[in-house]
Amino acid sequence: MSNYEDIKAIIATDCGSTTTKAILIEKKGEWYRLIVRGEAPTTVEAPFEDVTRGVLNAxxxxxxxxxxxxxxxEKFVKPYKDKNNGVDIFIxxxxxxxxxxxMVAGVVKSMTTESAARAALGxxxxxxxxxxxxxxxxxxxKIERIRTLRPDMILLSGGIDGGTISHVAELAEVISAADPKPRFGSTFKLPIxxxxxxxxRDIVKENLSNKTDLFIVDNLRPILERENLKPARDKIHDLFMEHVMAQAPGYKKLMGWTDVPIMPTPGAVGLLIEKIAHKEDIEVLGVDIGGATTDIFSVFQGLFNRTVSANLGMSYSISNVMASSGINNIMRxxxxxxxxxxxxxxIKNKMIxxxxxxxxxxxxxLEQAIAREALRLALEQHKDMAVSLKGVQQERTISDTFSQSQSGSTLVNMKTLSMIVGSGGALSHAPRRVQAALMLIDAFLPEGVTMxxxxxIFMMPQLGVLSKVHEKAAADVFDKDCLIRLGTCIAPIGNxxxxxxxxxxISYNDIKRDIRFGEMALLPxxxxEKAEVIINPAKGxxxxxxxxxxxxxIIEGGVVGLVIDARGRRPxxxxxxDKLRIDKLAEWNTELNVYPKI
Amino acid sequence: MAHAFTPGLKVSRKAVIYKERRLPLKGEVVCKVGDRVKAGDIVAKTQIPGDVETLNIAGRLGVSPEDVKEFLKFNIGDKIKKEETIAMTNGIFGYFKTIIKSPITGTIENISEITGQMILRYPPKPIQVDAYVDGEVSEIIENEGVIIRTQGTFVQGIFGIGGEVRGEMKIAAKSNDAIITVDDITPDCSGKILVAGSFINENILKEAVTVGVKGIVVGGIDDRDLKSFLGYDIGVAITGSEKKGITVVVTEGFGKMNMAERTYNTLKEKEGQIASINGATQIRAGVLRPEVIIPDFNLKNEELKSVDSSSGIQIGNIVRIIRAPYFGLIGKVTNLPPELLKIETEANVRVLEVELKSGEKVILPRANIELIEG
Structure with a gap:
């Protein structure tokens, strides 16, 4: 279908590391709405080892x-014929x-290397x-490290335009000496x-063009005060589709089925988070907790950042959450x-x-305790990486440049944060919505007033890619069927x-409630529904x-309600x-009605 | 869900098994299609480039990078022995010469006029791949390896540590639910692969290593013991490269877990025969499960079953429950209701009914069982 404007039915899938999710969207009157959702295990595992089986099952x-x-x-019925037959596009x-x-490489750790890391993460x-x-x-x-890790590709940066050549040459020599081999497939050269x-460029070509598949794009840090990440990012995305995805089991076939190129899940979710922040003009923190990795997206001071915590997840990586956080942090x-x-x-049985x-x-x-720790650790990593440069043509002063590695912690500000968006199985599929709310509060510790x-039902990835094809369809479904407002959390800072x-x-409508330090409260x-809420914090x-x-x-409610967290902040x-902790957790769980009584 | 499936672990006495034997880099395949091979026979070989050493020649000679070549005694590609002079300055009137000697025996790979660095490479390391199992070469992967076809007993585990080993099967546990002790690891276990029932702990593992046991196949192990034995916590399930002197194949999971009776009985029948086992496990991105292979060439073609076939769950299937509260129990599927059902956690999920050995019927999420496949 060449004209996507007139589409009536869309089938969209997201192939996660554990589950493949499919959604059907159709136009009902003037709005696009979610019709149903299906899922099936992702079939990367034997006996299928073909991702398309999971897609077909879903x-x-x-x-x-x-x-x-x-x-x-295995063929799609296209185009849409009637409500019982056919869809217009598959994405x-x-x-x-x-x-x-x-892997990324650059000359100065806190400058070009950090910029390269941001380009790759983005x-x-x-x-x-x-x-x-x-x-x-x-x-x-360094040579040994490159050899051992076997990355899918390497982004080499270094030097502003007209700057150091010798350091860049040394990095190229390191990569050349490592003679790196790709993770998948021994028949093609590693893309660099x-x-x-x-x-x-010439010296890099001299060192790397024979041994690797070398691509040259514009400098991602042409001058000290400016990043230009887009050309590198675009090239990474192209190569990801052509080289990496094409090597994974069944992907060539899947790529042949989709009407637009397959997007990496984090890229699609990030796109949506950015749209929410800009549309509502607010600061947003988004999280997607998956089976293998946890992605955090944020928009603070208008700047979008994304990090991925590899090996923090709820299935394949669940044991690594325990190894990273320590078992006591989970058991608390x-x-x-x-x-x-x-x-x-x-935990190990879930891993296998x-x-x-x-x-x-x-x-x-137990799983929700692990999710709290995975989310907490992922946010810590995000704080370290989220710095104030936006990808394209963002100016910063020389003084900012020198303090770049410290600037990350200043961007993520829980006090000015307006909204947290949770996504991923652990949050979207929590049997009670209040469980998702409490996991987000415990892990991220929002401060002040936060929605x-x-x-x-975990469909942001599909809506992200849909927004590239049909903005209205994505916006309609996002607003009406996807985003669930859990409620607002009020958390006074202090102890x-x-x-x-x-x-x-807290007082609003006919409600007045005093909440004491160490308590939580759930108000309707x-x-x-919106209410003008008067919040009177005690001294301190x-x-x-x-x-x-x-x-x-003016505060908006949600399916959970208004959550008052008076357990203290900072710290x-x-x-x-142990006994007091268990008693307090039980008290909070009862107040918020978190778990069913058995 | 019409195509519902739950991949199960294979347990078969009459399996046809294909094993890919591939070099990490391109090289030479030294056998041809149809060759009968023994497990220890080399089927492909290559050489991987040696490690590198770097030498900052410019810095050590005190000259600029572009002038380095003037002082070199060797060219790129030359072979060099340890302690041979690589570079030397002229000194003053023949005195005060700066001499740089080679730290390794190897080859000069690169000299940079930009950085003044020399890269030396150790000699290549030969790498060989053996057949791993007795069988026949069924396919050649050009310049990379072969596929070996074998037949016989094939048992997949759920998790393991350690790489490929071979040894004689010895049944150390009297039954599938028995627990062996350190006293069961006798000197005659040396070089053998033990079948150990429902549980082993760290002490048994240590004793087994001391005695020289090649491998252990067991129902369950405590994560705490495994962590203590390895010296670290396994974060992501990618194993096989552990160098602890033993390979372990866990058939059921973590904790005390009775080995599935069928698995135990299948292995018991093979006592005294030579098995090839591998603990390598990779659960993400191209799954790899640990395995036990015991070739049997007396089986007739019509008796054999490919291990790659897999069908959906059906009433009557024997399944293993893989999540609390019934974890480790084996039962028979008695009902597959199509509708979603609310379970204790209040989640609405697809379920099935399983009759346990005790006769009790339980309702479980479909995600929490796996087929025991033959």
């Missing part, structure tokens, strides 16, 4: 649930097969390692993108005692059988000397206007005593 489920014929064998995103794994890659001339490693150590000093969220040996075995789901409340609580939302001291008073305020607590200062704000501390 679409078959959509066919059964919608009573619509979409497939004729897909993918993060299966481990995503895109890259393109949807996992950065396995960053090599810099001044990273303190010996040349042979050079986006550094334009005067060093459990409102009952559990034997450490048992917790360890349960990643598609299983919790059947008991005990198991559900909490989730992607209803009292002991539990039970006054913390904050429905979805799409701040909800945005300063210590003890009243805030009056937030769970009681160290």
């Amino acid at each position: 679409i078959t489920e959509v066919e059964e649930l919608s009573d619509k014929k979409i497939l004729e064998g 897909s995103t993918s993060s299966a097969g481990g995503g895109l794994q890259m 393109a949807g890659a996992i950065v396995m390692d960053s090599i810099a001339s001044n990273d303190g490693r010996h040349m042979h150590e 993108i050079f986006a550094g000093n334009n005067q060093a 969220w459990m409102s009952f005692k559990m034997d450490e040996k048992d917790v360890r075995n349960r 059988r990643p598609t299983t789901i919790p059947q008991t409340i005990e198991d559900l609580q 909490l939302t989730v992607d209803s 009292a000397k002991k539990m039970g001291m006054p913390c904050v008073s 305020l429905k979805e799409r 607590f701040d909800v945005g206007e300063g210590s003890g200062k009243e805030v009056v704000k 937030f501390i769970l009681p160290e005593d």
